[in-house]
Amino acid sequence: MAVDLEGRSIRFALSNFVGDIRYRWEEDFEPGQPLQVDKLRMGVSRVLRDLDEDQCSRLIAVGVSYPGLLDPEGRLTAFNLGWQHFPFLAQLHEELHLPVFAEHDKHSCVLAERWLGCAQDYRHGLFVIVERGIGVGVFLDGKPVDGWRGMVGELGHCLIDPDADDLCGCGRRGCLESIASSVNIVRQYRERAGMAGSDELRVTDVFERARRGDEAAKAVLDRAGKALGRALSYAIQFLNPEIIIFGGDIIAGEDVLLPIVKEEIIRCTLPEVLSGVKITVSSLGLDIRLRGAVSMAFRTSLQDADLLEKMCAPVLTGQRPSMPRQSDRGAGTAAELLLAAPHTDHN
Ligand SMILES: [Zn+2]
Numbered sequence: 001m002a003v004d005l006e007g008r009s010i011r012f013a014l015s016n017f018v019g020d021i022r023y024r025w026e027e028d029f030e031p032g033q034p035l036q037v038d039k040l041r042m043g044v045s046r047v048l049r050d051l052d053e054d055q056c057s058r059l060i061a062v063g064v065s066y067p068g069l070l071d072p073e074g075r076l077t078a079f080n081l082g083w084q085h086f087p088f089l090a091q092l093h094e095e096l097h098l099p100v101f102a103e104h105d106k107h108s109c110v111l112a113e114r115w116l117g118c119a120q121d122y123r124h125g126l127f128v129i130v131e132r133g134i135g136v137g138v139f140l141d142g143k144p145v146d147g148w149r150g151m152v153g154e155l156g157h158c159l160i161d162p163d164a165d166d167l168c169g170c171g172r173r174g175c176l177e178s179i180a181s182s183v184n185i186v187r188q189y190r191e192r193a194g195m196a197g198s199d200e201l202r203v204t205d206v207f208e209r210a211r212r213g214d215e216a217a218k219a220v221l222d223r224a225g226k227a228l229g230r231a232l233s234y235a236i237q238f239l240n241p242e243i244i245i246f247g248g249d250i251i252a253g254e255d256v257l258l259p260i261v262k263e264e265i266i267r268c269t270l271p272e273v274l275s276g277v278k279i280t281v282s283s284l285g286l287d288i289r290l291r292g293a294v295s296m297a298f299r300t301s302l303q304d305a306d307l308l309e310k311m312c313a314p315v316l317t318g319q320r321p322s323m324p325r326q327s328d329r330g331a332g333t334a335a336e337l338l339l340a341a342p343h344t345d346h347n
Pocket of ligand 1: 157158168
């Protein structure tokens with residue numbers, strides 16, 4: 001099972017070993033409030049609703065993609081969710097009685113891109129997420145990089161404009177995030193356009209207004225794009241990636257925000273370092289973190305003798321419902337399934 005704490009909701013899904021995502025379910029929750037166990041219970045029961053007892057017994061593990069910081073006791077601190085030392089993993093384990101493995105969302109995206117996305121043939125790269133916050137998943141020599149405290153890629157809190165008044169969630173002013181994250185693009189647009197705070201406005205609306213020639217929208221995107229491009233030029237010169245993949249809300253602004261980012265990257269980066277670097281957007285969509293969580297849970301399970309044995313237990317042929325597609329093919333083992341072609345099912 002894969003679980004994605006994406007910020008506004010918790011997404012649950014089942015997957016087999018080739019990344020086919022099935023039975024998605026999404027539960028909204030109130031950021032800043034303790035999570036009600038009912039939400040977890042509901043999410044888990046919804047994705048398992050069509051499985052019989054035998055199929056449930058073949059669940060191997062749970063992979064969780066999380067934002068923020070996880071302490072050694074498995075408690076999550078995520079400013080965007082309003083959680084401080086929240087025992088999310090323990091709650092999940094209690095509901096499912098399965099091993100729970102967690103990976104930071106930056107790494108989940110990297111793992112998914114390496115496994116099924118556009119980074120399959122690249123060994124050194126950056127995955128840049130622009131959403132409520134800005135983070136960068138880094139992989140070098142084919143592996144995600146952690147850093148001492150797992151805080152590699154906190155690009156959002158680089159001080160990009162020391163004279164700026166823009167207040168960041170970390171309490172400082174002038175961080176990249178305070179200028180170029182989705183919520184701060186919206187905030188700046190409101191301020192420039194003199195909009196009331198109560199009016200509904202999303203970052204996609206700002207992109208759309210820029211397309212229609214709205215000067216305030218264009219000015220905000222120009223500032224955000226240049227700030228992001230400049231910050232990324234430092235990362236590129238420092239890490240020498242061969243691919244840069246953009247994900248999150250910025251994908252919707254591929255035509256109005258990304259060109260400004262690219263132009264600033266080109267202006268600020270040594271041509272020798274930038275030459276040949278592929279710059280692209282993720283094509284894995286909303287399932288990216290779910291797939292990354294599956295990849296991580298699968299890899300981790302392979303290193304556990306008991307879980308490996310469970311994975312390799314024969315899957316009997318039978319007249320079961322359609323969820324585990326392997327059962328339709330007759331007898332097989334998890335290892336054999338690894339050789340099967342990926343398949344996407346949008347149910
Ligand atoms: Zn900050």
